[in-house]
Amino acid sequence: MMRRTRRTTTSLTALAATGFLAGAACAQDINTTEPNGAAYDQTAAFEGQTRAPALEGDVALQQTVLAEGLEHPWGLTELPDGNWLVTERPGRMRMVAPDGTLSEPISGLPEVDARDQGGLHDVSVAEDFADTRRVWWTYAEPRGDGENATAVATGILSEDGSALEDVQRIWQQQPAWASTKHFGARIVHDGEGNIFVGLGERSDPEPRVYAQDPQSTLGKIVRIDAEDGSPAGAGIEGALPEIWSMGHRNIQGAAMGPDGQLWMNEHGPQGGDELNAIEAGLNYGWPEVTYGVDYSGAEMGVTEMEGTEQPVYYWDPSPAISGMAFYEGDMFADWQGDALIGGLRSGDIIRLNIEDGMVTGKARHATGIGRVREVEVASDGALMVITDEESGQLIRITPEG
Template sequence: MYRSAFMALAILTAGGAAAQGFNQAPPNAPDQTPAFDGQTRAPVLSDTPLSRQVIADGLDHPWGMAQMPDGAWLVTEKPGRLRIIAADGSLGEPIAGLPKVDARGQGGLLDVAIANDFAETRRVWVSFAQPREGGKTATAVATGILSADGRQLQEMNVIWQQQPAWKSTKHYGSRLVLDGEGGLFVTTGERSDPEPRVYAQNVRATLGKVVRIDPISGAAMGDPGVAEALPEIWSWGHRNIQGAALGPQGELWTIEHGPKGGDELNRPQAGRNYGWPRVTYGVEYSGQPVGEGVTQLEGTEQPVYYWDPVIAPGGMAFYEGEMFSDWQGDLLIGGLRAGAVVRLQMQDGRVTGEARHVQGIGRVRDVAVADDGAIMVLTDAANGALIRLTPSK
């Protein structure tokens, strides 16, 4: 059934060169079928030529970014550095005052966010892989004040720590999203290995979760709906959420890495279980089923959309701006494996089309929409770059 739908889509779109691309790749799990029409392999949208301008390069595996009111960008680098890239592209020295990070494996300094009233408060948040006792690590969040000269973070406090810590250097998450209602969403990973991954289903742990906390104190502001659950938990059953953003109505959306196949776009709602590792549209890297190989299970939520093969998603942003008038409300996603900006056309909470833009640009770790409507991307490399995308003239 899945293969028939796949072949039909290929025939319908065969008139365009894009049809010979990403939707032609065979799935890793050919016997799995989507739960509803349009849940995967949406119709291929035509590509749009984009102009690229390298704003700054020489970045060491940049991970997250946030635009400041003056047009400059705060950018994190995985080894544990936070820098300011000015509007003219000049690259500042590393900002002092960050907490110690563990940069092994997939760890390091991860996301950065700034307060809506940053012009007055200069408040900044960062997420990072925190070294813990006995060689263990865990995701953590800290907040502080960026000095007026932009050289140091002051009054830095670690306000939240993932529990339990684990001897793993994988699957930390982690995106930071201020929800506009006084809370801070933090996304986490389940640390990947078979032993810790089961904690994604444990509501007494914060592995494989979306949590919601007070952005200043770190106090719990979740809504798990389960009496025994940790009060900061918002949703659970996630694998490794490295993308999160508020949608057009202020609702939270996330995107997470699947195993071999099964990258997921979700709209996490309070008190809901998103299945991992009991439910997935992927398989183990060995090709064997994950658990019982189940794609649907009562009591768990279906992804809005999934990919098999994977795109290996990074950060994400909903487009709102003037440069791309036809893209209002579309979802832009960094594709690490895809090596592109993945655009999903959205309608009534569903995906109605998919495009891959600037293919070959490199591993896109994060995507943001600049104040002027340009699309900004970070490429994840030893010589990573902040790149500005605009419509080709």
Template sequence: MLNIQKEMKRLRWAVLPAAALAIASCQTNSMKETTETKVDSTFAPVETKPGNTAYKPAFEGQTRINGVKTATPLEVTVLTSDLKNPWGITPLPDGRFLVTEKAGTLRLVTTAGAISEPIAGVPAVDSDGQGGLLGIRTDPAFNENRMVYFVFSEKQGGAGNLTAVGKGKLSADDKRLEDVKVIYRATPAYKGRLHYGGRILFDPAGNLLVSTGERSDLATRPQAQDLKSGLGKIVRIDKDGKPVSGNPFAGRTDARPEIYSYGHRNVQGLALHPETGDLWETEFGPRGGDELNRIEAGKNYGWPVITYGIEYAGGKIGDSIQQKEGMEQPVYYWDPVLSPSGIAFYTGDRIPEWKNNLFIGGLSGSHIARIVIEQNKVKGEERLLENEKQRFRDVTMGTDGALYSVTDAGRLYKIDKK
């Protein structure tokens, strides 16, 4: 039965056109998740500081939900502190990890914390500002083809830079990427230093989901709403970088066929729910208004028209509205900000109370947020590793069922039961 369910999810992503995707999504959303976490609602919300705004949520539980606490005793281990500004981490089938470092190096790291020399063959990256070597994933058939897919910021001469997707084959001796190709570029290029998005994920059909930023500046923000621009989007492409035929805007002359969803600011978290198969993301708001969204094909997620945040200098954004017909509400938002980066659903058995919970690396929040989701609603929030005072850049599940996280300061953490 489990294999049949997995095959049905794969086919939903593989062949359905946009209209059918919407129907399938509705069917999926009505499913009762088979594993629920009992939430003790007596705990106060974890956020106690005043918000940047007095904006009202669209529905109860959209922000400052009740707190939860992990009952299982945890063992937190720093495996290494010697990485250099790591950005993305993904497990290999043998239990090791591939880790990207922002300046442009790719390394192998063992569960004992041993770090390899830089893997050769990575293209030149533009590491100025928020750019660099970003998200990374291995091919689902890595054991057979050893293919690696990654996102990076790429210079485009006088035009500026952009978010690009590359692929290459990890050599048999693990020392280099071979036959490296750039398969996708999120145009137009722009002379900026911010908001590249940069996360990458395989869907069940074996296609790539990639996030792009809207490059932050007032001049580029409107492109998040522009269906002819690659900025501020989640795109769905095949392994050669071509748009997937079942994408929601396929066949339209007024839209790019690779676009899966739009109206995004700077998505740095992508994950598929382990039971429903739904795509979830986290994205940075401005000052306030960081978001957790459940992504549906073809939907508009509002930036910069609607937001629960304000400008960093304190002014309003646009018409200062939080709701508009035709634009999706976040499932959850944070004010003050968490600065949510990489995310992962917990699918292991070592800590049963975490089953299907979402874990979010917090940068300015300096903790990992545990989010309990039931029926597509947030039911509880917990802060983990808050005393470590780290900027948690990415989170992943290891093949051993433990959680792992990399921080801007170069640490690799293992989080497991005692």
């Protein structure tokens, strides 16, 4: 496949620590809150929680389209041999070679409910993939009568990369709901044989309240054994044994920081996108606490409440943040440890500089690249981005020259 290259010069955005969320129903990543924020006299809980200062210096970038024609790609992960696995929401997983060759769909995947925001979502492999060839993925699982929920499955990728074998669904979100929105669902390995999964609360007013129900996994982060899905949660009294944290709206990005801190970001309603540093057993507030408003403009809740955590950082208006990674590599020497977050509505990459759990600076880069659904750092230090479009692309980003 011929690769197209274009060059841009822009800057990026900065990122920081600790957690909570915002929200109401998701109107397909749009936001009309006025740029000055304070939707109804809201104020940040602490200095630097929003509108961090801009990082100085622009970086000239080269963008190379490795693959195109992907239908709403959502998840992306690199294999040890330099190939990339990418998911497409309608229910396909493909392999992309370093030269851009795009495989046929990999067989063996379960049925998905691909309506609206549903379908096939994240994909992940562990560090021992070269030995085990094990793959994990999340998807909207149909449960009958129009109901669905997020599920986690795992399987073994065949040696030729054409099929997933020994496929097992190892975990299901409960309860199922007749909704086509807010599935989550990012995967992060904890390095101890478990995976964290960030989950949505299904958007509608009725299921939304389950984000505060410890006997439901709507609006939660769960930790489960990567092999069989057995619970490995935080041990919260009165809660399901897989629950790690609660009070989340719709988790869209997740990554382990260089220091081992788990970070996840989530969409707010109209305004109030959040970046959270996730700690075991804590409550991040949704739907009682938010820095956003309803799409009608109506007030949704309070911005602070005892017993809930504040987001390390929030955006108002919302860029519709998505996949994230922390930079560790050789190509962008000044970015070491910075967080990189995709912007769906803003159509760029947001870079956040984080020091001592606080966002100290931000920059935006690759403006106009498209709806950035996921950002990954390749083994050679390049950035890899997928754009969530009907004809989405896998794009490699390197410094100019």
